[in-house]
Amino acid sequence: MIGWEVFGAWLCAAMVVWIYSFVYRDNVFYKVAEHMFVGTAAGYSIALALDSLNKVLVSPAVKSPGTFWSTSWHYLVPAILGALMFIKYSRKYYWLARYAVAINIAVGTGLALRTVPIANVVRQITATIVPLWGSDPVKVLNNWILVLITLGGLTYFLFTIFPRRVEGAGASPQHLIYRAFYYIGIYGMMVGFGALFANTIMTRVGFLISIYLIYIQPQAWASIIAAILAAIAIILGILRKR
Amino acid sequence: MSGGSSLEKILGSKELLYTLLLLSVILPILHPLGIPVEISQRTRDVYNYIETNLRPGCRVYIEVYYEVAARGELEPNLIALTKHFFDKGCKIVYGSLSAFGVVAFSLFRSMAADLFDGKEYGKDYVYLGYIAGGEAASASLAKSIKGTISVDNYGNRLEDLSLMKEVDKATDFDLVIIVSSGTDIFSYYIRQWYTPYGVPLLFAALSVIAPSIEPFVGAKQAVGMLVGQRSAAEYEVLVGRLGLGIASMDAQSTSHMLIVAFIVIGNAMYWSKRFSAKRGESK
Numbered sequence: 002m003i004g005w006e007v008f009g010a011w012l013c014a015a016m017v018v019w020i021y022s023f024v025y026r027d028n029v030f031y032k033v034a035e036h037m038f039v040g041t042a043a044g045y046s047i048a049l050a051l052d053s054l055n056k057v058l059v060s061p062a063v064k065s066p067g068t069f070w071s072t073s074w075h076y077l078v079p080a081i082l083g084a085l086m087f088i089k090y091s092r093k094y095y096w097l098a099r100y101a102v103a104i105n106i107a108v109g110t111g112l113a114l115r116t117v118p119i120a121n122v123v124r125q126i127t128a129t130i131v132p133l134w135g136s137d138p139v140k141v142l143n144n145w146i147l148v149l150i151t152l153g154g155l156t157y158f159l160f161t162i163f164p165r166r167v168e169g170a171g172a173s174p175q176h177l178i179y180r181a182f183y184y185i186g187i188y189g190m191m192v193g194f195g196a197l198f199a200n201t202i203m204t205r206v207g208f209l210i211s212i213y214l215i216y217i218q219p220q221a222w223a224s225i226i227a228a229i230l231a232a233i234a235i236i237l238g239i240l241r242k243r
Numbered sequence: 244m245s246g247g248s249s250l251e252k253i254l255g256s257k258e259l260l261y262t263l264l265l266l267s268v269i270l271p272i273l274h275p276l277g278i279p280v281e282i283s284q285r286t287r288d289v290y291n292y293i294e295t296n297l298r299p300g301c302r303v304y305i306e307v308y309y310e311v312a313a314r315g316e317l318e319p320n321l322i323a324l325t326k327h328f329f330d331k332g333c334k335i336v337y338g339s340l341s342a343f344g345v346v347a348f349s350l351f352r353s354m355a356a357d358l359f360d361g362k363e364y365g366k367d368y369v370y371l372g373y374i375a376g377g378e379a380a381s382a383s384l385a386k387s388i389k390g391t392i393s394v395d396n397y398g399n400r401l402e403d404l405s406l407m408k409e410v411d412k413a414t415d416f417d418l419v420i421i422v423s424s425g426t427d428i429f430s431y432y433i434r435q436w437y438t439p440y441g442v443p444l445l446f447a448a449l450s451v452i453a454p455s456i457e458p459f460v461g462a463k464q465a466v467g468m469l470v471g472q473r474s475a476a477e478y479e480v481l482v483g484r485l486g487l488g489i490a491s492m493d494a495q496s497t498s499h500m501l502i503v504a505f506i507v508i509g510n511a512m513y514w515s516k517r518f519s520a521k522r523g524e525s526k
Contacts, residue, residue: 024261049342053375056394073393112382116438120464121430128462147461197454200471204316204451206498207472210268210491211315 153185299332319475319488372396
């Protein structure tokens with residue numbers, strides 16, 4: 002007998018093939034899978050958010066009100082602020098939602114600002130203060146690349162200072178230095194984008210491989226069915242193109 | 244139609260590329276090529292850090308923050324790390340600041356059921372479940388887990404779980420691991436766990452986001468980073484539990500070779516077209 006687990010695995014495998022069919026052409030199967038995914042994801046998020054609210058606030062307040070009021074009453078504050086968010090649907094009292102949004106932003110900003118200067122600025126600057134001479138040539142080369150590309154990247158994004166070349170006169174040393182770092186910045190970023198693109202390919206192919214390994218590969222006949230479905234999609238795609 | 248342009252049309256067809264990509268993934272899985280996997284220094288450093296710094300009875304916190312689509316890249320890392328921690332006699336607290344972490348944890352738990360054999364829930368490991376609140380929740384957890392939530396994912400009171408009597412705040416953990424498919428979460432832990440409390444962090448990230456968080460590793464704000472399926476495969480070899488990571492390496496190699504070939508062919512055709520156009524202009 003086919004249980005829910007098997008049915009779920011089949012549905013998963015079918016969804017993978019339907020979604021993958023988009024690479025050949027937009028079609029009804031892709032649309033069905035897309036809408037099912039969006040609907041499921043949204044419904045699941047709402048259910049889990051409500052479950053979280055229930056676990057943290059509603060259930061303790063109902064089951065053991067004494068303990069709740071003595072130790073966890075402060076959960077009511079975010080619950081009220083959260084409820085205020087929904088008041089934006091009222092034309093008369095929509096402005097109350099602003100208080101919830103404002104407090105949310107203020108808390109987020111306060112929490113981040115507490116450590117951002119150290120974590121994202123000071124530590125990153127100190128990480129670029131590295132020895133540029135030493136006995137290990139590979140390390141020295143890496144350090145030079147790190148320092149030059151950091152300076153180049155920063156120079157590229159300096160929009161306020163731009164030593165322009167005076168017409169009729171030769172390039173000034175400031176102009177030459179600026180241009181050199183500017184180009185180092187551009188090419189450094191290009192290398193970075195290349196690495197990012199290569200990593201993107203690795204991730205996407207990894208998704209494909211893992212989906213195949215998890216859902217289709219354990220049954221050889223499922224691979225054959227998937228291959229037949231893919232072949233049908235290709236033939237249909239070519240026929241429609243003609 | 245000239246031979247060159249018809250070749251360009253065939254090679255430029257996305258159907259051909261996607262079909263070849265599908266074949267380059269499926270064929271090496273059906274007939275493994277056995278391409279050897281060399282352990283990179285980065286993965287070895289992570290392994291050595293855990294071997295050197297964690298003692299039996301140590302406590303680690305693992306943030307499970309990835310959606311099901313990212314399972315193939317991150318779940319093998321999570322499984323291999325969990326095996327290593329259990330082998331070292333560590334106790335693990337799992338938590339998720341993402342709603343999808345709950346599904347990811349449930350799938351991970353069923354895929355790695357053998358690792359949990361003989362392990363007692365509440366004593367050797369705990370799953371806190373989804374904790375809403377993003378960075379604010381992360382800051383609150385670092386200060387006090389029991390002050391943030393009162394029950395775990397399954398509705399058990401944290402006060403009743405023996406492991407949760409040993410740990411409550413960031414400094415109670417010997418290592419914090421973030422297994423994530425998103426970039427923001429790494430910043431949360433750096434800002435709210437590492438910077439104020441100095442707790443060592445270890446990253447396990449999707450390949451695509453690794454370059455974005457590399458500066459944190461370079462600045463020694465994390466002890467190391469495992470990147471995607473490749474690192475997972477290497478870690479599986481190191482801990483002696485081969486799984487999805489190693490199984491996917493042949494397919495990764497062949498599909499990457501195909502993409503490299505297409506990039507080379509595409510560039511060669513582009514430059515030959517440019518040269519022939521220039522030659523035509525000069526004539």
